[in-house]
Amino acid sequence: xxxxxxxxxxxxxxxxxxxxxxxxxxxxxxxxxxxxxxxxxxxxxxxxxxxxxxxxxxxxxxxxxxxxxxxxxxxxxxxxxxxxxxxxxxxxxxxxxxxxxxxxxxxxxxxxxxxxxxxxxxxxxxxxxxxxxxxxxxxxxxxxxxxxxxxxxxxxxxxxxxxxxxxxxxxxxxxxxxxxxxxxxxxxxxxxxxxxxxxxxxxxxxxxxxxxxxxxxxxxxxxxxxxxxxxxxxxxxxxxxxxxxxxxxxxx
Numbered sequence: 032x033x034x035x036x037x038x039x040x041x042x043x044x045x046x047x048x049x050x051x052x053x054x055x056x057x058x059x060x061x062x063x064x065x066x067x068x069x070x071x072x073x074x075x076x077x078x079x080x081x082x083x084x085x086x087x088x089x090x091x092x093x094x095x096x097x098x099x100x101x102x103x104x105x106x107x108x109x110x111x112x113x114x115x116x117x118x119x120x121x122x123x124x125x126x127x128x129x130x131x132x133x134x135x136x137x138x139x140x141x142x143x144x145x146x147x148x149x150x151x152x153x154x155x156x157x158x159x160x161x162x163x164x165x166x167x168x169x170x171x172x173x174x175x176x177x178x179x180x181x182x183x184x185x186x187x188x189x190x191x192x193x194x195x196x197x198x199x200x201x202x203x204x205x206x207x208x209x210x211x212x213x214x215x216x217x218x219x220x221x222x223x224x225x226x227x228x229x230x231x232x233x234x235x236x237x238x239x240x241x242x243x244x245x246x247x248x249x250x251x252x253x254x255x256x257x258x259x260x261x262x263x264x265x266x267x268x269x270x271x272x273x274x275x276x277x278x279x280x281x282x283x
Contacts, residue, residue, distance in 0.1 A: 036084065038097070039063035043070050047077020047102070059085040060109075062134075064092030067261045071100035072107070079105035087111040091126035094259035096237055097135040099143055099150060112148040116205065120165040120182040121153050122146045125205055132233050133183050133207025139239045139262070140211045142167060142183055156185060164204060170216070176201075178224075183207040186216040186240070195220030195246050204229035207237070210264060214240035225249045233257040238264035245269050 036057040047053045072080050080102040113128040124145040125131025135143035137152040144151045156169035161179035169185045175194045180202040195201045206228035228234040230253040239262045250256045260266045
């Protein structure tokens, strides 16, 4: 089929045929706002499951999030080959050719990538390294970095705390913060510390565990921002120290 695909929450499962090859083609894909959608491939002994999604939406609906299960043989592709961060920042799949937001994961555990139109999974992270704006940081310790700008954040080890520096705001350029399942983590900071997305971006919290943010969340430097909270976990914006200057939405 070459019909348009609209996902508005829930799961679309494409199951291969044992011993054969399966191909599914869509003209385009759209995600409904305020939803977490899953696109899953079940290989089922298929020699290759290939899904062509066509074009990604030119204007992504706010608070829409996508989780992928990739084929073990075959590929999921898009004609929106430029909806990606740079090679230096991991080719993270983002919502636009420029100034895009990180909105997609693989298996709820890693960021999805877009390399020349083929969707994949981010293979390597900058572990506890906040020194570069290109870094996709995996927080594995109780980190206390200087005020930073990074590409994305990921938490996969329970009990860890990221303490934001009081010298000024810290920025997640693509807006993407991922907490994997069975993980309980905290982001805090003293007076002067704050968390914000990149200019013109949405702050996207994809949480499958427990995330407690005890630091202020600010608009981006270019104006009002949206706070998107999705995933099956619990997100707490806690205490008098938390100031949210954005619209809050829950995607489920």
